[in-house]
Amino acid sequence: MSRKVAIIGARMTKFGNLIDKTLMDLLVEPSEILLDEYKIERKKVTSVYVSNLLGEISSRQTAVATALADYLGITDVAAERIENGPASGASAIRYAYMDIASGNSDLVLVAGAEKMRTAPTEVVTDLVSMMSHPEVEYPSGATMPSLGALFARLYMQKYDVKPEHLAMVAVKNHSNAMKNPYAQLKKEITVEQLLGPGSESFNPYVAEPLRLYDMSPMTDGGAALILADLDTALSYTKNPVIIEGIGESTDALALQDREDPTELKAVRLSAEKAYRMAGIKPEDVNVAEIHDAFTVLEIAISEEIGFFKRGEGKLAVERGTTKIDGEKPINTSGGLKARGHPLGATGLAQATEIVWQLQGLAEQRQVRNANIGFTVNMGGFGSNAVSIVYRRY
Amino acid sequence: MSRKVAIIGARMTKFGNLIDKTLMDLLVEPSEILLDEYKIERKKVTSVYVSNLLGEISSRQTAVATALADYLGITDVAAERIENGPASGASAIRYAYMDIASGNSDLVLVAGAEKMRTAPTEVVTDLVSMMSHPEVEYPSGATMPSLGALFARLYMQKYDVKPEHLAMVAVKNHSNAMKNPYAQLKKEITVEQLLGPGSESFNPYVAEPLRLYDMSPMTDGGAALILADLDTALSYTKNPVIIEGIGESTDALALQDREDPTELKAVRLSAEKAYRMAGIKPEDVNVAEIHDAFTVLEIAISEEIGFFKRGEGKLAVERGTTKIDGEKPINTSGGLKARGHPLGATGLAQATEIVWQLQGLAEQRQVRNANIGFTVNMGGFGSNAVSIVYRRY
Numbered sequence: 001m002s003r004k005v006a007i008i009g010a011r012m013t014k015f016g017n018l019i020d021k022t023l024m025d026l027l028v029e030p031s032e033i034l035l036d037e038y039k040i041e042r043k044k045v046t047s048v049y050v051s052n053l054l055g056e057i058s059s060r061q062t063a064v065a066t067a068l069a070d071y072l073g074i075t076d077v078a079a080e081r082i083e084n085g086p087a088s089g090a091s092a093i094r095y096a097y098m099d100i101a102s103g104n105s106d107l108v109l110v111a112g113a114e115k116m117r118t119a120p121t122e123v124v125t126d127l128v129s130m131m132s133h134p135e136v137e138y139p140s141g142a143t144m145p146s147l148g149a150l151f152a153r154l155y156m157q158k159y160d161v162k163p164e165h166l167a168m169v170a171v172k173n174h175s176n177a178m179k180n181p182y183a184q185l186k187k188e189i190t191v192e193q194l195l196g197p198g199s200e201s202f203n204p205y206v207a208e209p210l211r212l213y214d215m216s217p218m219t220d221g222g223a224a225l226i227l228a229d230l231d232t233a234l235s236y237t238k239n240p241v242i243i244e245g246i247g248e249s250t251d252a253l254a255l256q257d258r259e260d261p262t263e264l265k266a267v268r269l270s271a272e273k274a275y276r277m278a279g280i281k282p283e284d285v286n287v288a289e290i291h292d293a294f295t296v297l298e299i300a301i302s303e304e305i306g307f308f309k310r311g312e313g314k315l316a317v318e319r320g321t322t323k324i325d326g327e328k329p330i331n332t333s334g335g336l337k338a339r340g341h342p343l344g345a346t347g348l349a350q351a352t353e354i355v356w357q358l359q360g361l362a363e364q365r366q367v368r369n370a371n372i373g374f375t376v377n378m379g380g381f382g383s384n385a386v387s388i389v390y391r392r393y
Numbered sequence: 394m395s396r397k398v399a400i401i402g403a404r405m406t407k408f409g410n411l412i413d414k415t416l417m418d419l420l421v422e423p424s425e426i427l428l429d430e431y432k433i434e435r436k437k438v439t440s441v442y443v444s445n446l447l448g449e450i451s452s453r454q455t456a457v458a459t460a461l462a463d464y465l466g467i468t469d470v471a472a473e474r475i476e477n478g479p480a481s482g483a484s485a486i487r488y489a490y491m492d493i494a495s496g497n498s499d500l501v502l503v504a505g506a507e508k509m510r511t512a513p514t515e516v517v518t519d520l521v522s523m524m525s526h527p528e529v530e531y532p533s534g535a536t537m538p539s540l541g542a543l544f545a546r547l548y549m550q551k552y553d554v555k556p557e558h559l560a561m562v563a564v565k566n567h568s569n570a571m572k573n574p575y576a577q578l579k580k581e582i583t584v585e586q587l588l589g590p591g592s593e594s595f596n597p598y599v600a601e602p603l604r605l606y607d608m609s610p611m612t613d614g615g616a617a618l619i620l621a622d623l624d625t626a627l628s629y630t631k632n633p634v635i636i637e638g639i640g641e642s643t644d645a646l647a648l649q650d651r652e653d654p655t656e657l658k659a660v661r662l663s664a665e666k667a668y669r670m671a672g673i674k675p676e677d678v679n680v681a682e683i684h685d686a687f688t689v690l691e692i693a694i695s696e697e698i699g700f701f702k703r704g705e706g707k708l709a710v711e712r713g714t715t716k717i718d719g720e721k722p723i724n725t726s727g728g729l730k731a732r733g734h735p736l737g738a739t740g741l742a743q744a745t746e747i748v749w750q751l752q753g754l755a756e757q758r759q760v761r762n763a764n765i766g767f768t769v770n771m772g773g774f775g776s777n778a779v780s781i782v783y784r785r786y
Contacts, residue, residue: 002395002495024527047641056449056523060531063478063524066777070526070646076662078641079777080484083474085456091473095488102395102495130449131456133463134417138453248440248471253463269469384459384472 002101006233006240006393009034009359010352012223015184015340017117019220023052023059026113026222026345027068034224035072035109038236045226046105047078049095051088051112052344054127055081058115068111078105085131086293087379088112089223089347090386094246096227106232113222114342124218128343131380133254145215147255147381148294149207155262155300156209159311163209167194168317169295170213170337176324177334179364182349184219184340214295219340223348225355238393241358241373244280245389247273253383264304266385267291267376271305278389280372282306285389287357287367288328289350291378292335298322302330305376305387324365332357332365347377351388358392395494399626399633399786401619402427402752403745408577408614408733410510416445416452419506419615419738420461427617428465428502431629438619439498440471442488444481444505445737447520448474451508461504471498478524479686480772481505482616482740483779487639489620499625506615507735517611521736524773526647538608540648540774541687542600548655548693549602552704556602560587561710562688563606563730569717570727572757575742577612577733607688612733616741618748631786634751634766637673638782640666646776657697659778660684660769664698671782673765675699678782680750680760681721682743684771685728691715695723698769698780717758725750725758740770744781751785 011030018026027050035042050065061067065079078099084091089112096108116124129143137147155161171191177183194203194213203211227233233240249269252258258265275281282305290305292298299313307328308316316322322330333339333353336346354373356362362370373390404423411419420443428435443458454460458472471492477484482505489501509517522536530540548554564584570576587596587606596604620626626633642662645651651658668674675698683698685691692706700721701709709715715723726732726746729739747766749755755763766783 002497022527048643053455054449056447056520059527060523061527062446062476062520063773063777065477066524066643066773067527067646069643070650070776075644076642076659078484078487078779079477079643080488080641081476083455083476084458084472091471094471095473095491098488098491098495098497101497102491104395104491104494127449127455130453131459134415134452134454134460248473249469250459250462250472251468253460257463266469380456380459383463384456386471 004230005097005100005227005243006230007355008226008228008233008236008240009038010225010355012182012349012352013221014182015219015221015342017220019117021220023055023061023113023115024067024071027111028071030222030224031072031109031111034226040236042072042074044107045074045077045109047099047108049092049110050081051092051347052081052114053083053088054114057127058118084384085379086343086346087377087384087386088344090377090388093351093388094248094386097243097246100227100229107228109226110348111224112345112348114344115220116218116342117220121218136254144381145207145210149210150255151261152209152296155296158262161299161314163195164191165299165314165317166214166295167191169298170194172323173331173335173337176332176365177338180334180339183334183338184217185338210294216293216336216341219342221340221342221345223345223352225348225351239359240393241355242391242393243388244391245274245278247271247277248386250384251382255381264300264382266382267301267378268304270385270387271376274387274389280389284372285374286370286372287332287354288330288374289333289353290330290376292331292337293341295337298330301376324367329367332367350375350377354390358390397623398490398493398620398636399623400748401621401626401629401633402431403618403748405575405616405742405745406614407575408612408735411613412510414613416448416454416506416508417460417464420504421464423615423617424465424502424504427619433629435465435467437500438467438470438502440492440501442485442503443474444485444740445474445507446476446481447507450520451511477777478772479736479739480770480777480779481737483770483781486744486781487641487779490636490639493620493622500621502619503741504617505738505741507737508613509611509735510613514611529647537774538600538603542603543648544654545602545689548689551655554692554707556588557584558692558707558710559607559688560584562691563587565716566724566728566730569725569758570731573727573732576727576731577610578731582606603687609686609729609734612735614733614735614738616738616745618741618744632752633786634748635784635786636781637784638667638671640664640670641779643777644775646773648774657693657775659775660694660771661697663778663780664769667780667782673782677765678767679763679765680725680747681723681767682726682746683723683769685724685730686734688730691723694769717760722760725760743768743770747783751783
């Protein structure tokens with residue numbers, strides 16, 4: 001059997017419009033804070049994995065993992081970049097997990113970052129679209145919001161999900177973000193503002209039925225984790241977080257090729273794999289960060305990962321079940337929607353929130369009795385997903 | 394202890410100017426051939442790793458691993474892209490290795506490809522330069538050939554290496570490529586042609602002291618490997634190749650920051666790690682593919698990996714030691730120089746040649762009694778290197 005893998009700690013930059021920071025700044029800053037805070041000698045780090053999607057174009061940089069090692073003064077390590085669309089962050093954690101589980105490494109740095117606000121919005125929208133199908137989607141002008149809208153229309157029709165349900169997700173996640181000093185969107189909103197009379201100027205349609213406040217923003221940001229085998233982790237902290245399960249799955253790349261385009265099969269299968277590996281059930285999860293790139297996804301994903309029955313995710317939102325003080329808190333950080341969604345950093349930011357929750361460091365957002373956490377990070381438009389189960393030590 | 398990992402088989406496309414092939418073609422074709430030839434049911438594949446450097450710009454594609462899985466009709470797998478500059482291919486093998494060694498997967502597809510000939514040469518040269526230091530090299534206009542020239546000048550001066558030595562490497566590798574149906578440059582050359590009177594038009598300077606025939610070409614191409622735990626591998630072939638050791642190392646990113654810029658420390662340390670893991674010495678290696686992006690690198694690397702003493706690599710070239718029928722055959726495939734160097738595919742093409750040598754499939758290039766093989770794949774300009782030791786089963 002392979003050995004236990006633990007997270008020693010997690011840190012992130014504030015997310016937002018960080019025009020003065022370079023891609024390297026966003027990778028170096030959380031990594032340095034973490035190494036210094038846990039008093040980790042740099043020569044103990046034997047692998048550096050970086051998740052990043054747009055470095056070539058945002059920063060004219062490839063081989064960013066080697067660059068990060070160099071900037072940190074670390075040499076003679078394995079250093080590689082992982083790219084799996086917006087699921088790059090969770091994929092990088094998965095790589096670190098296998099590196100340690102296989103006995104190859106004892107202590108691994110994972111960092112992820114994205115600069116999305118330097119290039120014009122249409123350039124970034126185009127870049128992000130490149131993860132869609134290279135023949136039947138991208139050349140037709142499909143963008144992530146347009147695919148999200150196709151999904152939303154079908155899903156909302158099938159399960160009688162109303163615009164109010166989507167708005168309630170946005171309101172909750174904005175409210176959570178108000179309690180998160182690292183979040184991008186610091187603005188309380190109400191359902192009335194989003195949908196009431198005159199809302200079309202405040203909250204215009206982007207791709208009907210999705211409106212501006214249904215979308216995660218363009219974000220600059222970075223995050224980092226240090227992972228180790230459990231024995232090594234315990235030499236640095238009394239409070240590590242164990243990775244109990246990781247599952248990854250893929251679905252047909254193009255939305256049109258899926259048996260049922262309202263299902264997110266990769267999400268479901270990745271979660272099932274992670275639960276199985278961890279030996280837990282969805283009921284056991286106390287706090288989760290899930291991939292709400294669009295508000296509708298929070299509802300749909302909450303069903304796919306088994307938190308609620310199909311079609312009942314909307315009821316959980318209505319009832320406040322997914323609020324910080326609810327029975328099943330989701331996206332306590334503010335989620336992609338309001339914490340922000342710097343593609344390559346998102347999976348690590350999700351993990352950071354869960355690590356903080358399980359370490360009792362989530363301050364105003366702290367969920368009581370948080371023992372088991374869960375994240376799901378989605379790549380493409382549901383064509384790839386990585387789920388992780390975490391346990392408080 | 395983690396379990397033995399083996400390569401079931403390896404295939405590659407012909408390398409060259411493949412203007413009619415897409416990036417997906419170059420990934421799909423060798424993968425399909427391999428899956429069909431070894432009669433591997435696609436549902437047995439649980440992970441797909443893709444090495445690729447320039448997909449965003451060459452093909453307007455990210456998340457290419459998910460796309461490859463989809464094109465092959467494989468779903469519900471882990472699918473991630475690895476980018477480590479021109480060492481991406483070996484890094485992808487390393488990922489597959491850890492996936493299997495950790496017990497997570499039994500059967501993994503690794504594929505790599507690059508389209509370098511679609512965009513104008515200056516665009517590709519710029520893209521390739523992005524792996525250099527983002528502050529002290531790239532913005533100053535440093536390109537890989539210019540860094541190679543700086544290295545070559547210092548190294549040649551220190552060890553009295555003559556232009557004739559570099560030319561002899563090119564002549565050998567072109568000669569080997571004549572025997573390789575998959576190679577790009579099918580053209581016998583002579584030292585006289587490269588350096589004799591009138592050679593400046595045939596072999597002009599690119600970045601003095603490096604001339605055109607000291608450079609690897611711009612190449613389109615793809616390659617694929619299937620890896621498995623040894624038991625699974627033996628259910629598909631009697632002739633697997635065992636991965637006995639993998640080592641990765643990094644050096645200062647910028648050439649100017651290295652203690653001794655004539656050393657390739659990452660190459661040396663990665664090789665030492667791989668030898669140690671395999672329990673072998675450099676003397677034990679029967680056939681090697683090493684990263685001759687520039688001819689001078691074949692000589693320098695052959696010393697760093699312990700094949701020859703420092704300063705004596707040039708003697709090995711003079712004496713024909715590194716020819717196919719020599720004592721220490723290097724780059725029997727033609728190397729990056731003449732087989733071609735499609736960045737993301739190169740590490741897999743190196744592995745392919747070694748797998749074929751150890752499986753006895755190298756035809757006219759077959760090295761006698763090839764039991765132990767070795768590859769070293771370099772990222773950046775020597776800032777990252779991945780070495781692998783292979784053993785015939």
